Amino acid sequence: MTAATVPDELWNSVGSPTRRRLLTVGVEAFAVRGFHGTTTRDIAARAGLSPAALYVHYRTKELLLFDISRIGHTESLVALERAGAGVTDPVERVRTLVAHFAERHARHHALGRVVHYELPALTPEHRAEVVVTRRKIERVFRDTVAAGVAEGVFRVDDVADAGLALLSLSLDICRWWGQGRPRSPRRLADHYANLAVAMLGAAAG
Amino acid sequence: MTAATVPDELWNSVGSPTRRRLLTVGVEAFAVRGFHGTTTRDIAARAGLSPAALYVHYRTKELLLFDISRIGHTESLVALERAGAGVTDPVERVRTLVAHFAERHARHHALGRVVHYELPALTPEHRAEVVVTRRKIERVFRDTVAAGVAEGVFRVDDVADAGLALLSLSLDICRWWGQGRPRSPRRLADHYANLAVAMLGAAAG
Numbered sequence: 001m002t003a004a005t006v007p008d009e010l011w012n013s014v015g016s017p018t019r020r021r022l023l024t025v026g027v028e029a030f031a032v033r034g035f036h037g038t039t040t041r042d043i044a045a046r047a048g049l050s051p052a053a054l055y056v057h058y059r060t061k062e063l064l065l066f067d068i069s070r071i072g073h074t075e076s077l078v079a080l081e082r083a084g085a086g087v088t089d090p091v092e093r094v095r096t097l098v099a100h101f102a103e104r105h106a107r108h109h110a111l112g113r114v115v116h117y118e119l120p121a122l123t124p125e126h127r128a129e130v131v132v133t134r135r136k137i138e139r140v141f142r143d144t145v146a147a148g149v150a151e152g153v154f155r156v157d158d159v160a161d162a163g164l165a166l167l168s169l170s171l172d173i174c175r176w177w178g179q180g181r182p183r184s185p186r187r188l189a190d191h192y193a194n195l196a197v198a199m200l201g202a203a204a205g
Numbered sequence: 206m207t208a209a210t211v212p213d214e215l216w217n218s219v220g221s222p223t224r225r226r227l228l229t230v231g232v233e234a235f236a237v238r239g240f241h242g243t244t245t246r247d248i249a250a251r252a253g254l255s256p257a258a259l260y261v262h263y264r265t266k267e268l269l270l271f272d273i274s275r276i277g278h279t280e281s282l283v284a285l286e287r288a289g290a291g292v293t294d295p296v297e298r299v300r301t302l303v304a305h306f307a308e309r310h311a312r313h314h315a316l317g318r319v320v321h322y323e324l325p326a327l328t329p330e331h332r333a334e335v336v337v338t339r340r341k342i343e344r345v346f347r348d349t350v351a352a353g354v355a356e357g358v359f360r361v362d363d364v365a366d367a368g369l370a371l372l373s374l375s376l377d378i379c380r381w382w383g384q385g386r387p388r389s390p391r392r393l394a395d396h397y398a399n400l401a402v403a404m405l406g407a408a409a410g
């Protein structure tokens with residue numbers, strides 16, 4: 001599982017190799033049994049460390065989840081912005097953003113489950129910090145919808161709701177991916193990109 | 206929270222009032238701390254029972270989750286089919302099904318989180334049983350897309366992917382509902398119904 005658990009360069013900002021390994025096994029453990037169902041002992045064992053050695057890097061399990069969540073969200077925003085950089089036509093931009101996000105959530109569904117579904121397990125302070133980045137990700141989608149509406153290319157009842165719908169469309173893939181229904185991430189991403197463009201009232205194809 | 210945790214008549218098939226209460230507090234507990242993070246002691250305490258009294262009704266925590274999941278899925282399918290009964294025009298049918306499912310997942314988001322996100326916590330046998338009902342729910346959406354494609358009303362790349370996309374659109378609401386962004390469930394459902402129809406390549410409004 002390790003090879004595909006997270007995007008290759010996700011932990012690049014983390015200097016310590018041990019810490020990078022802990023972040024990856026943390027994703028694997030939390031994705032399978034949930035944050036509350038995982039013990040620090042489980043995580044140490046998966047990483048081949050003693051509980052004391054784990055403690056050197058993460059004094060609590062919540063701090064490990066916070067690092068996963070913080071870095072996961074930040075890198076997701078960076079990758080999304082990079083995918084959409086220079087793509088200004090609203091139709092092409094929606095297609096690009098949704099395809100990118102859909103493919104990411106198919107390929108790295110375990111990471112997706114942890115960062116999206118374990119959010120309530122963070123302390124209020126840590127959650128508030130992550131939510132700032134979540135809102136920026138939402139805004140990337142919402143602003144793109146708004147730009148298309150302003151140009152008369154898209155027609156929706158409510159820009160914010162349509163932005164959330166774009167996000168749901170690509171994000172929910174991390175829930176069902178791997179439960180049967182085998183697919184190519186790339187093909188699914190292309191199909192979803194077309195659905196997204198049509199959803200906003202733009203002419204399809 | 207109790208009043209709105211589950212639809213009014215969800216546990217009607219369950220004879221024992223104590224068992225109905227256990228099912229509801231089970232939903233509340235699992236929604237907040239996850240299946241693995243909840244003890245049978247937590248559930249007994251929430252229901253005002255001793256652990257021994259809980260044991261009379263559910264010998265394991267997994268059996269309680271299985272009952273929640275089994276009944277939750279079955280009733281969701283029944284309600285979905287009831288909502289769509291007699292609605293044969295594909296456009297109207299998509300609108301009706303998506304609006305129903307979206308409103309249900311907004312109003313009963315805790316139930317949604319438990320039945321959708323705790324599925325991996327079931328035993329393989331129990332999960333297989335629930336998945337049969339899940340596939341029927343998916344089929345309701347997929348068959349509606351297929352009917353619209355056959356009538357030349359909808360145009361999509363892939364019927365199965367479009368069916369999953371309809372499901373994701375309405376289901377993912379249970380993830381973000383209650384995390385800020387206050388909305389009327391009914392208005393959101395209407396907006397999503399319009400987005401869904403447009404997504405399938407039908408003329409909007």
